[in-house]
Every structure is written in C-alpha cells, then in structure tokens.
Amino acid sequence: MDLALLRTFVTVHRAGSFTRAAALLGLSQPAVTSQIRTLERQLGRPLFLRQARGVTPTSIGDELAHKAAPHLDALVEIAETGLDDDSSLRTLHLAGPPEFTAERALPALTELTGEDGQGFALRASFGNAEETLEGLSAGHHDLAISTARPRGALLTATALCDEEHVLVAAPRWAEQIGAGQPDRKPEPALEQVPVVEVHESLPFVSRYWASVFDSRPAAPGTVVVPDLRAVLACAVAGAGLAVLPRYLCAAALERGDVVALHEPAVPPLRTYFLVVRTGTLAMPHIARAHEWLQRAAADWC
Numbered sequence: 001m002d003l004a005l006l007r008t009f010v011t012v013h014r015a016g017s018f019t020r021a022a023a024l025l026g027l028s029q030p031a032v033t034s035q036i037r038t039l040e041r042q043l044g045r046p047l048f049l050r051q052a053r054g055v056t057p058t059s060i061g062d063e064l065a066h067k068a069a070p071h072l073d074a075l076v077e078i079a080e081t082g083l084d085d086d087s088s089l090r091t092l093h094l095a096g097p098p099e100f101t102a103e104r105a106l107p108a109l110t111e112l113t114g115e116d117g118q119g120f121a122l123r124a125s126f127g128n129a130e131e132t133l134e135g136l137s138a139g140h141h142d143l144a145i146s147t148a149r150p151r152g153a154l155l156t157a158t159a160l161c162d163e164e165h166v167l168v169a170a171p172r173w174a175e176q177i178g179a180g181q182p183d184r185k186p187e188p189a190l191e192q193v194p195v196v197e198v199h200e201s202l203p204f205v206s207r208y209w210a211s212v213f214d215s216r217p218a219a220p221g222t223v224v225v226p227d228l229r230a231v232l233a234c235a236v237a238g239a240g241l242a243v244l245p246r247y248l249c250a251a252a253l254e255r256g257d258v259v260a261l262h263e264p265a266v267p268p269l270r271t272y273f274l275v276v277r278t279g280t281l282a283m284p285h286i287a288r289a290h291e292w293l294q295r296a297a298a299d300w301c
Contacts, residue, residue: 003075006068008035009047013065014137014154017054024138066153070279073139090120090285095135096145098126099228099248100163100272105145108296109289120285136275142286144275145293156281157273158290161297165208165268168249168258169193169241179261187213190261194222194240196231204243211268232258245270247300272297 012021012032022029040047047061057065096105106124113122127135129148136144137154149157167190173179177189187209195205195217202221209217223239225231232249235242236257252258274290281287 002039003072005035005039005042007072008032009039009061010065010069010072011139012036012048012055013057013061013069014139016056016137020054020138062153066278069154069277070282073277073280074282092120092122092143092285092289093141094122094124094143094145094289095127095132095141096124097128097132097147099245101126101145103248104296104300105293108293112288112292120289133275136277139277142276142280142283143289146273146275147270149273150275154278155275156278157275158294160272160274160293161300162269162271163245163247165204165243165270166246166249166253167208167212167241167243167261168235168253169261170236170238171256171259172238173241174259174261177261179259187215190241191218193219193261195219196223196225196234196240196242197221198224198226198228198231200224205241207270208243208268212262212264243268 008021008025008027011024012018015021015024018029018032018036022032025032036047043060043064045060046058047064048055048057092109094101094105094109101124106122109122113119125132125135125141129146132141132144132146133148133150133155135141145160146157173193177192179189195202197203197205200221202217205217209215223231223234225234228244228248231242232244232252234240235244235249236252241261246253249258253260274293276286276290281290
C-alpha cells in the first residue's frame with residue numbers, strides 16, 4: 001500500500017474535509033479526492049461518506065486510521081529529525097486555554113527546554129477546547145490541554161487535574177450585599193451585583209449557578225472580556241462578581257483584593273485533560289512533556 005495514499009487518508013480523516021486536507025498537504029482538492037478514491041479501490045471498501053460539509057469516516061475508515069496514524073506519525077518524526085543529528089532540539093507544539101496554559105503548563109514545561117541532550121524547543125498556541133482538539137487531530141499540535149474529553153480512537157486523553165471555581169468580587173460588593181451573613185440567602189442578594197464574564201453566554205457564572213443554586217443567573221454580563229486574567233482585573237477594580245478558577249485568584253484572595261461571596265459545601269470543579277494523537281506517546285519529547293505535566297499537576301490540585 002502506497003504510504004503517500006495513507007498519509008493523505010490520515011490527513012483527510014483528521015481534517016474532516018478534502019478541502020482542509022488539501023491545504024494541509026499542499027495539494028489540490030482534486031488530487032486529494034483522486035488519492036482517496038485510489039485507496040478505496042485498492043481496499044474495495046469506502047473510507048468516507050461525502051456530506052455537504054466535509055466527510056465522515058466509515059467504520060472501515062476509522063479502523064484504518066486507528067491502525068495507520070501512529071505509525072505514519074512516527075515515520076514523519078524520523079523524517080523530520082533524521083537519524084544522526086542528535087544535537088538538534090526537537091520542537092513540542094502545545095495548545096490549550098490561554099490562562100491555564102500560561103499560568104500552569106508553560107512555566108512547568110520551560111524547565112525541559114534547553115540543550116541538555118533531552119530538552120526540546122517549545123511552541124504554544126491558545127484556543128478553546130474545540131479549536132485545540134481540531135488542531136491536534138489535524139497535526140498542528142503535538143499535545144493539547146482541553147476541558148473536553150475527545151471522542152473516538154484517534155485522540156487519547158488523560159485526566160490532568162481538577163480546578164475549583166470560586167465566586168468572587170471586590171470587598172465593597174460583599175459588604176453591600178451582606179455576603180457571609182448566616183441569616184441571608186446568597187442567591188437573591190447576588191442578583192444585585194453586576195457580572196463580569198468571558199462570553200455573553202456567561203459560561204462560568206451559569207455553570208456555578210447550576211451546580212450550587214440549581215438555577216440560572218438573573219443578571220446579564222456587564223463586562224465581557226475573553227480572558228480570565230482580565231476578568232480578575234475587572235473584579236478587583238470593582239466591576240462586579242466573577243467566577244474564577246481558584247489557582248488564578250488565590251493571590252488576590254490572600255491580599256484581600258477580592259473576597260469569596262459564597263462558600264458552598266461542594267464547590268464546582270472542572271477537569272483538564274492532556275490529549276495526544278493515539279500512538280504519539282512513543283515519541284520521546286511528547287512522552288517526556290506528557291509525564292512532566294502530570295507530575296507538576298500533582299501540586300496544582
């Protein structure tokens with residue numbers, strides 16, 4: 001079986017589209033279509049179901065991708081690094097949510113960079129769970145940190161750590177609504193406080209309200225900014241309440257810049273996963289980063 005055909009097939013499988021695969025491979029779309037048809041004729045079975053938007057693999061297509069992709073990745077690894085050049089640094093491409101990646105993962109992984117014979121160069125990109133998993137599947141990243149566990153056999157996920165979510169605001173808001181007073185129900189009082197969030201849909205506040213109060217927040221977002229670090233800065237400045245990971249606001253809580261408006265018996269948690277393409281942990285630099293992050297995460301929880 002022609003390895004070029006398999007490489008095209010795996011790229012289409014990961015990209016979910018002939019058009020996106022063609023761009024990744026530097027080929028025309030008709031060339032990609034022709035190669036997939038050739039492979040299907042050789043196997044005597046269809047590998048993809050053509051749809052209006054992209055393609056969906058058949059069961060045979062999924063099985064072939066699961067078997068072939070790790071070996072093709074390993075061959076690409078050998079081709080990129082060579083067999084004799086041990087002096088060159090490998091490059092690890094990491095993707096994940098901006099705040100967690102910047103505050104947790106990158107400081108841990110920078111200890112592995114350098115020319116010590118085992119180190120690697122590091123490249124990072126930020127995105128939401130859907131973007132990072134799609135980029136990982138398409139081969140743009142080596143390792144992804146995601147708050148969503150991927151489906152299917154092409155990606156392998158390992159639970160990394162849980163983050164606790166805390167409802168915080170500047171001290172003046174706590175004083176105004178009497179937060180922490182045992183004779184007051186927290187939810188009605190909290191409706192008086194403006195909301196600071198990362199998106200108009202209020203993902204963090206809505207998740208907190210559903211988990212803790214079994215309801216939906218009544219107030220809309222007053223300040224919406226797509227970075228939790230900016231959300232924290234706005235909360236410190238008094239813009240309103242926010243739901244933040246404890247690791248991100250722990251220092252501000254300790255200084256008294258913000259206070260917890262409510263302390264539920266069971267705080268909401270969110271799990272982070274380390275995700276790789278199945279089979280790529282055979283590559284030393286990916287395996288080392290994967291193991292190193294797991295060790296570091298033991299101190300994060």
